[in-house]
Amino acid sequence: xxxxxxxxxxxxxxxxxxxxxxxxxxxxxxxxxxxxxxxxxxxxxxxxxxxxxxxxxxxxxxxxxxxxxxxxxxxxxxxxxxxxxxxxxxxxxxxxxxxxxxxxxxxxxxxxxxxxxxxxxxxxxxxxxxxxxxxxxxxxxxxxxxxxxxxxxxxxxxxxxxxxxxxxxxxxxxxxxxxxxxxxxxxxxxxxxxxxxxxxxxxxxxxxxxxxxxxxxxxxxxxxxx
Numbered sequence: 001x002x003x004x005x006x007x008x009x010x011x012x013x014x015x016x017x018x019x020x021x022x023x024x025x026x027x028x029x030x031x032x033x034x035x036x037x038x039x040x041x042x043x044x045x046x047x048x049x050x051x052x053x054x055x056x057x058x059x060x061x062x063x064x065x066x067x068x069x070x071x072x073x074x075x076x077x078x079x080x081x082x083x084x085x086x087x088x089x090x091x092x093x094x095x096x097x098x099x100x101x102x103x104x105x106x107x108x109x110x111x112x113x114x115x116x117x118x119x120x121x122x123x124x125x126x127x128x129x130x131x132x133x134x135x136x137x138x139x140x141x142x143x144x145x146x147x148x149x150x151x152x153x154x155x156x157x158x159x160x161x162x163x164x165x166x167x168x169x170x171x172x173x174x175x176x177x178x179x180x181x182x183x184x185x186x187x188x189x190x191x192x193x194x195x196x197x198x199x200x201x202x203x204x205x206x207x208x209x210x211x212x213x214x215x216x217x218x219x220x221x222x223x224x225x226x
Contacts, residue, residue, distance in 0.1 A: 050092075053082075053084055053088060053092060054092055054102075056082040056083065056084065057078060057082045057084065057089065057092065057093070057099055058099065058102065058103050058106075059082070060077075060078045060079075060081035060082040061073075061078060061096070061099055061100065061103065062103070062141060063081060064077055064078065064081060065141060065144040065145065065154075066140050066141050066144055069144050069149045069150065069151060070100075070144065070150060070151030070153060070154045071151045073096070074096070075089055075095070075096055078096060078099070097153055097157070100153070100154065100157055101157055104157055104158060104160075104161040105161075107134075107161065108161050108164065108165060110130075111127040111130050111131055111134075111165060112127065112165075114127070114130040115127050115130060124214060124218075124221075125165070125166065125169040125170070125221070126169075127165045127169075128190065128210060128213065129206075129210055131162070131165075131190075131194075132194070132206045132209050132210050132213075133206050135194050135197070135198060136205075136206045136209075139198050142194070142198045143198050143199065145158050146158055146191060146194055146195040146198065147195055147198045147199045148199050155191075158191065159187065159188070159191050162187045162190055162191055163183060163184055163187035163188075165187075166183045166184075166186050166187040166190070167180065167183040167187075170182065170183050170186070170221060170224045170225055171183040171224065178224070179224050182220060182223070182224035183224070185220065186217050186220055186221060186224075189213070189216065189217055190213060190217075193209065193212070193213055193216075194209075197209055
């Protein structure tokens with residue numbers, strides 16, 4: 001159960017330095033990268049353990065968000081649910097907010113990968129459909145992210161993620177202030193619509209929500225893209 005099943009954790013490679021810059025007996029459990037005359041060795045089994053730990057912590061965050069909400073969970077709760085020690089947690093994350101941000105980074109990457117611009121109507125934003133469907137599939141979770149059970153920090157971070165996705169579509173780095181302001185306006189409209197949807201208890205479909213979103217925002221999107 002997760003907001004995505006795609007996790008991309010950072011690894012902590014082991015380093016070995018050799019005066020010659022060469023390794024005469026390769027270890028089959030490692031792969032080597034030449035960096036400035038120094039061979040960097042990554043232990044594959046260690047990397048897998050790191051990823052399993054990060055995945056377990058993110059799964060714990062997701063399940064506890066659904067059960068308790070952001071404000072009522074702490075690092076000890078996360079460690080107990082993930083079956084890891086507090087010292088292990090701090091090897092990977094500084095605090096629970098950093099763990100949350102990592103999850104949203106994964107969601108943003110997943111939404112980018114799911115986007116299919118060639119199948120999207122003119123002026124539409126490819127990620128929107130994937131996000132709406134995902135919220136529908138994980139409705140209980142998203143009540144704790146953007147609904148009435150969410151906390152300020154979670155809402156803020158989710159809104160930032162959506163705004164980044166919108167900016168990529170309508171406000172490239174060289175864009176003026178009006179485009180950037182417009183991207184925030186559109187992102188806010190999308191987040192509020194999704195929040196209303198998950199809290200309303202109404203049986204509106206993903207198609208209906210997407211159609212309404214574009215009915216309300218396409219004029220703004222077209223004006224910003226000019």
